[in-house]
Amino acid sequence: MGMSVTISEAAEQDAEQILKLQYLCFQSEAALYGNYRIDPLVETLDALRHEVAAECVFVARLGDEVVGSVRGRVTEDGAADIGKLCVHPRLQGHGIGARLLGAVEAALAEEGQVTRFRLHTGRRSEGNLRLYRRVGYRTVGAFDAPDGVPMILLEKAAGTYVATA
Numbered sequence: 076m077g078m079s080v081t082i083s084e085a086a087e088q089d090a091e092q093i094l095k096l097q098y099l100c101f102q103s104e105a106a107l108y109g110n111y112r113i114d115p116l117v118e119t120l121d122a123l124r125h126e127v128a129a130e131c132v133f134v135a136r137l138g139d140e141v142v143g144s145v146r147g148r149v150t151e152d153g154a155a156d157i158g159k160l161c162v163h164p165r166l167q168g169h170g171i172g173a174r175l176l177g178a179v180e181a182a183l184a185e186e187g188q189v190t191r192f193r194l195h196t197g198r199r200s201e202g203n204l205r206l207y208r209r210v211g212y213r214t215v216g217a218f219d220a221p222d223g224v225p226m227i228l229l230e231k232a233a234g235t236y237v238a239t240a
């Protein structure tokens with residue numbers, strides 16, 4: 076891939092690049108569900124800035140460019156919610172998504188009290204489901220998002236480390 080991609084915690088000044096990236100990356104999900112009002116496409120810069128400050132946000136960088144991101148936060152029930160995983164379309168399929176997931180899981184586990192990781196994706200997002208299952212997530216439920224998109228809920232016990240390559 077030439078220059079190497081590095082994973083690190085996001086800084087406040089990355090918010091704008093993360094928002095642009097998620098807008099680009101989630102177009103394929105919007106098209107799949109015929110819904111261009113899904114969460115990642117309607118999030119405001121202010122909301123994202125708040126998340127970068129308050130949550131566990133990681134970015135993948137290629138030089139100065141943010142080419143991937145993921146977010147997570149610990150909830151009251153001991154689960155950590157992970158979401159908005161995205162990788163620039165031109166760099167997908169090289170393991171960056173799996174690396175981002177591993178980084179946010181490790182950071183969340185260090186916050187203590189975390190018994191399991193939880194995430195969700197659209198029922199028809201087969202590539203996403205394959206990636207999550209490959210790194211150890213199992214389906215625990217299904218629900219319809221407020222915007223009507225049918226979702227699958229997946230969980231993985233904290234401390235379950237699965238080789239990704």
Ligand SMILES: CC(C)(COP(=O)(O)OP(=O)(O)OC[C@H]1O[C@@H](n2cnc3c(N)ncnc32)[C@H](O)[C@@H]1OP(=O)(O)O)[C@@H](O)C(=O)NCCC(=O)NCCS
Nearest residue numbers: 100160161162167168169170171172173195196202205206
């Ligand atoms: C989901 C997403 C983040 C995955 O990112 P990614 O960097 O492509 O993920 P990975 O490279 O780790 O895995 C994707 C595929 O590449 C394969 N892969 C990983 N490393 C590889 C390598 N070195 N060589 C060849 N293939 C490789 C994986 O096996 C996987 O294959 P599969 O689809 O057949 O299961 C990305 O597709 C994306 O941004 N999608 C749009 C937004 C979205 O839907 N996000 C999820 C919301 S729940």
